Amino acid sequence: MNDKLDNSKSQDQKDDFTLIRAFQRGEKASFDALVLRYKDRIFNLCLRFLGDYHEAEDTTQDVFLKTYNSLKRFRFESSFFTWLYRIAVNSCKNKVKSLEYRFRKTDARIGLSDEIFDGFQSEHREDGPGSPASDLESKEIMNLLQKAINSLPPDQRSVVILRDIQGLSYEEITDITGFKLGTLKSRLSRARGSLREKIGDIL
Amino acid sequence: MSRVTEHLHVCGDCSRSHEALKSLIIRMGNIRPVEAPDDLLEKINDRIKGQSILDRLREALSFRRIGFPVELAAFAASAILLLFFFNFFPPEEKDIFLKPGNGKAELVMDRDSSPAQTAENQSSPVQSVDSPSSEGQTNPHRIEIKLALSLTTQDEAVPIPSQNASYGNSLIGSTPDDIYLWQTDNDKKTEKRVISPDEVNLKIDEIVLSVEGKESSRENDDVSGYPAHLTLEIPAVNYRRFITRLDGLGALQAPPPTLPEGSENGSVLIQMDLAPPQ
Numbered sequence: 001m002n003d004k005l006d007n008s009k010s011q012d013q014k015d016d017f018t019l020i021r022a023f024q025r026g027e028k029a030s031f032d033a034l035v036l037r038y039k040d041r042i043f044n045l046c047l048r049f050l051g052d053y054h055e056a057e058d059t060t061q062d063v064f065l066k067t068y069n070s071l072k073r074f075r076f077e078s079s080f081f082t083w084l085y086r087i088a089v090n091s092c093k094n095k096v097k098s099l100e101y102r103f104r105k106t107d108a109r110i111g112l113s114d115e116i117f118d119g120f121q122s123e124h125r126e127d128g129p130g131s132p133a134s135d136l137e138s139k140e141i142m143n144l145l146q147k148a149i150n151s152l153p154p155d156q157r158s159v160v161i162l163r164d165i166q167g168l169s170y171e172e173i174t175d176i177t178g179f180k181l182g183t184l185k186s187r188l189s190r191a192r193g194s195l196r197e198k199i200g201d202i203l
Numbered sequence: 204m205s206r207v208t209e210h211l212h213v214c215g216d217c218s219r220s221h222e223a224l225k226s227l228i229i230r231m232g233n234i235r236p237v238e239a240p241d242d243l244l245e246k247i248n249d250r251i252k253g254q255s256i257l258d259r260l261r262e263a264l265s266f267r268r269i270g271f272p273v274e275l276a277a278f279a280a281s282a283i284l285l286l287f288f289f290n291f292f293p294p295e296e297k298d299i300f301l302k303p304g305n306g307k308a309e310l311v312m313d314r315d316s317s318p319a320q321t322a323e324n325q326s327s328p329v330q331s332v333d334s335p336s337s338e339g340q341t342n343p344h345r346i347e348i349k350l351a352l353s354l355t356t357q358d359e360a361v362p363i364p365s366q367n368a369s370y371g372n373s374l375i376g377s378t379p380d381d382i383y384l385w386q387t388d389n390d391k392k393t394e395k396r397v398i399s400p401d402e403v404n405l406k407i408d409e410i411v412l413s414v415e416g417k418e419s420s421r422e423n424d425d426v427s428g429y430p431a432h433l434t435l436e437i438p439a440v441n442y443r444r445f446i447t448r449l450d451g452l453g454a455l456q457a458p459p460p461t462l463p464e465g466s467e468n469g470s471v472l473i474q475m476d477l478a479p480p481q
Contacts, residue, residue, distance in 0.1 A: 034245050035306040043239035057240055064247045065254070066425055090425040097423075145230065178399060178428065196223050 016080040023071055034080075035064055039165050041166070048161045049092040051150045061097050063088045082175040084165065085162075089176060093154045141202055147199040155179075156191035163188055343436050343472035344463070347458035350449060352429060352479045354398040400428040403452070403477075407433065412447045414441035416473075426477070433475040442471050453477070 014035075022030035042063055046056035066087055074083065089096075149157060158177060162168045174184055211218045240246075388394065400423065407430060411418050416437040424431040437445055439462055448460045456478075462471065 032244060032248070036246060039239040039243050040236055043243070044236045047237060048234075057243070060239065060243060061247050061250060063252050067253075068247075068251055070426060086428070090423060090428050093428075094423055094425060141230070142234075147275050149326060160231070164228055165234050167232065192227060196220075196227055199227070200223050 013079050017076060020071060020074055020080060029050050031068060038084055042084065045161060045166060047094055048149060048165055049157060050095060051146050055095065059091055063091050078175065082172060085176045089158050096154055096175070144199050144202065148195045150190055151198065152194055156187050156194070159184055159188045160191040160195070291463045343470040344439065344466050345472045345474070346460050348459060348473060348475045350453045350475060350477050351456060352403060352453040352477050354479065403429055406452055410445065411435055413448060427479050429479045430477050433477065436470050436472050438467050439467050439471050
């Protein structure tokens, strides 16, 4: 099972490198192929990190624009996937820190848009998934969960999203964040602890 | 049965806490990905095109493209620098005051003001040209600094620890939190500590605090995560200390600019570009 997963990741990396080499030779279309491969994953990372659909869309565009500008200098020393994720995580952290973003978040008091709830699966319900009551409750839980994620410090937020929502391995997360394994685990533990404290009653 | 599992069977608090944690992780794992907007690729390509137009304009206006002779460019640059220099530091010092009258400010230039007159000026409700907004404040002197960050530590390279031996297979680590970043040498199977972005940011915080500075912006490089631009205002008297403290952070790319005489009472606006070493 693990071997299959490793083989698939290794194949993905080979495909990425082929596309990057083509881009570096001047084939601009291969950049489009890279965007199409990763746009959903990067968009979801931004969406969970920022908690706002439109901010996530803007930031995803920024991430790919930065990637486009830096891709000529990509040296094939790390996987494209972790390199792209590193740009995305840093862009999200910078966005959260930016004054304009903070102003919009606190002053306009933007609620969580409906699109953000689309990803929540209503499961473990006696009245069955998809029922109006179940959907409403799921949305409410998702609202609380997203608010709790938003309240985490950026470093904790990034590790909990990468590990628990996006399902990346510890090794991939250490490559992306640059944290040592011990640091990563302690930040993850703190993040989960904070989330449990904030939404413990409904779990 | 492990000791943890045994304990969970008998301890209600820990058991509830463990169940809540498991439930939280399951809930987060159940969040389905949302599809990115359909027109995302189109919008990215539009922005790339917009950027390319700007690049082309910049290239078209560059001296290289239109064959501007280097000597002529150097002469023009020197002339602009000289003009700039004499504009800011006129050869003869003048006392310039703004004198308010009938709601309009009036410029008063006094070349030979005697000490008595100066004292009178100080007691009268006039403001220095440098302080159009409030009494006692002057416009800060602007300084630009370029610094190459040094990320090396004195620590020696150590063998890469075995992850299983260090942390076991537990879901949650118990090692103390740290902010270190390690550079791995896979050939030698060693790792060496390097200064992480967090450490650089902490050092900057410390320096800013030590010189009583007020930071107005700090931007991190998106690719490396290290701080790339910093703007802060510090009291001019602390400028020398600030420059000295930068030694611990990296190497200045050029000798630091000196402050003009008489500016000790004002403040300095420092715009700093930081570059991580290649």
